[in-house]
Amino acid sequence: YNIMMETAPPRFHPVGKYATVEFREDCAGSCRECVKKKCVSGIFKENYLHAISMEEPEYLYTCQSCFRCVQECTRGIFSRVIDPEYRTLGDDYWRPDILNRTWYQAHTGKVPVSGAGYRGPFVGKGFDSMWTDMSEIVRPTRDGIHGREYINTCIELSRRPDRLKFRDDMSLGTDVPPILEIPVPVMFQHPKFGVSGGNVLLTMARAAHELGTMMFIRAEDYADAFAPYAENLIPCLTKDNYQDFADIISKTRMAELAYASGIENELDKLRSLHPGLFISIGIPLNKKAASCALELVQTDADTLHFYADDHGNELDTENPRSLKDTIREIHLRLVENNMRQKINLVFSGGIAMAEHMAKAIICGADGVTVDNSLLIALECRLCYLCKADKPCPVKLEDADPDWGSQRIINLMCAWRNQLLEVMGAMGIREARRLRGEVGRSMKFEDLEAENFGPIFGERKVSGDK
Ligand code: SF4
Ligand code: SF4
Structure with missing residues (x-):
């Protein structure tokens, strides 16, 4: 690939x-x-x-x-x-440097480098308090980015059998269910804001198709023009409206149902509209997410898809935790109950850089989705004028789908190369092996507790204050 x-x-x-x-x-x-x-x-x-x-x-x-x-x-x-205009881009999470580097990657398809080195703070919130451990001394590195060794970045979105059974003649005795595999651990998500008219969504769908990945899209936005890319689209449905979209469901490989009580009773009915359909369940990433995951892993769903906010924070709370902690909690809850291998976990919201993808997988995700980054690849400046129905300064609605899809493909090329660099330096040759590999990372909280804890005791004030 x-x-x-x-x-x-x-x-x-x-x-x-x-x-x-x-x-x-x-x-x-x-x-x-x-x-x-x-x-x-x-x-x-x-x-x-x-x-x-x-x-x-x-x-x-x-x-x-x-x-x-x-x-x-x-x-x-x-x-x-x-440049004073540079300081006005984005917000405190989608920082100007993230927008600027995303534009560069979408333009060139190359990994961004910085001549003056990293000058940011030592530690920050969320993924910025986690470092990947790429020590070359303790394990051999791999050379994937230059193609001399193949590093596999595939993930699965389909459910796996617990174990394989063999008959006496050693033939396979387990019915192996169909496999849905995508070549990169990143999918696309319909952005919550931004110009979606013109060819913007079509551009994203085309890029998903060419990359071989999937795109979550509101079923209401599906139009005939999407037909060539139907296999790469995941319509997002609810238990009340999925019957109205039987035609779309019959063309796709996977569909998503929003979490609601009694959702487990709808999965068979949804599959009856398209036998062999892979099913994802969309769940808000709030305090109940881990127990929800444990409940849903017993059902027939293939993937659980958790939605954080735009900044990668937990929903419905005044003191939200970041994706780094919530992914870990959900992953470990399933591991402790011997259920992790049964299901795939995908996380949305706040995935802004290639390193977020790698760190989310290390925390325990199978894959992630990108949303705002797709708009930024098309030159969006996160000025939010479109939210107030004002004209877009970069005329997103006029973007040519050929040009736009190439920009998104370039961005994903640069992200995948960064993932290959990280995995190569860690000596890991499979994105699936990176999942939950916290031994290849360091967290600020742990380092602080180990090094300063014995001298100063437990931290009593949050580092954010
Ligand atoms: S020489 Fe270096 S600092 Fe000067 S314009 Fe070129 S890249 Fe920038
Ligand atoms: S550039 Fe501004 S107006 Fe245009 S899509 Fe982005 S946020 Fe909306």
Whole structure:
């Protein structure tokens, strides 16, 4: 399995972190070794092209901030400043750097690198208080990203038999149910906001189809134009309305029912509309999620799909826990009851970077879904103007599906390569083996308790305060 990236340049000039301030009046004008020729990102060449087409040249989203130009110019004419517009992007979870790096990945399909290294805080909330352990000394690394060793990123969405039985003649005595496998542990989720008119949803569905993954979509939004991608769509239904969508159900491989009491009695009826249908149950990620998972694992569902909020937080509580803790709780509840192997767990909400996907799997998820990142790949700036019915500054509704689906494919190519890097460095060759492998990670709470606990005792104040 390989994802084919192809450069898909932005339609609008992306907002970059740095703006160049170039004091041209101090330029000597004739240096043979001008630093502009040495820029690894070709920024000044790009600036020149912008200048001849009379476009704004300042916004440098591909600049890697290596400061070579600032340091090496013999007349010191360069300064870097942070673009004020950059600071207004997104919010405190969907930070400007996440948007900026997502645009870069959707444009180039490449893993983002930072010339100036990581300058953020040592620890943060949620996944930012967890690190992957990629020590090369204790286990051999694998080389998947360059194709010299195959690292498998497949996951299953179908239920597995508990054990295999063999007859006396050693032929297989267990009826092995059909398998639904996807090549990447990430699926698409219909975003909760954003322009969904024009071809936006169709663009996402096409990308899901080309990648071989699945997309959760509201059944009401399904239209005839989606027919070529029907096998990759998972219509989200309720126990009250699924009978109205029998036609859609007959074309898909998997359908999702929203959790409600008595849902277990509906699964057979839903399957009668399409024998062999794989079923997911959509569950709000709240305090009851773990007990709900334990109850539903006894049913005939294939996958449990938990919905956190946009920031990856637990729902219906004033002190929400992050995905990192809730995934762990649900996974361990099933492990303790010897039920984990029976069912697949998928988590939605707040998956904003490739590392979130890897960390969610380490915590115990089988797979995750992305939503806002799909919009961002199409140049969305998370300005939320569409929520107020105002025009979209990047005209998302006019996006060409060929261009848009390639941008999403590029983003997934970069994410998968990052997953390969992480798994390769850990010496793991199967995404399914990464599930629940907390031994390959470190959590701030554990490190703090082990190192400072014996000296200072138990933490009494939350680190957020
Ligand atoms: S900081 Fe580095 S990457 Fe950015 S413009 Fe200067 S030389 Fe190029
Ligand atoms: S750019 Fe703004 S208006 Fe357009 S889809 Fe994104 S949030 Fe909505």
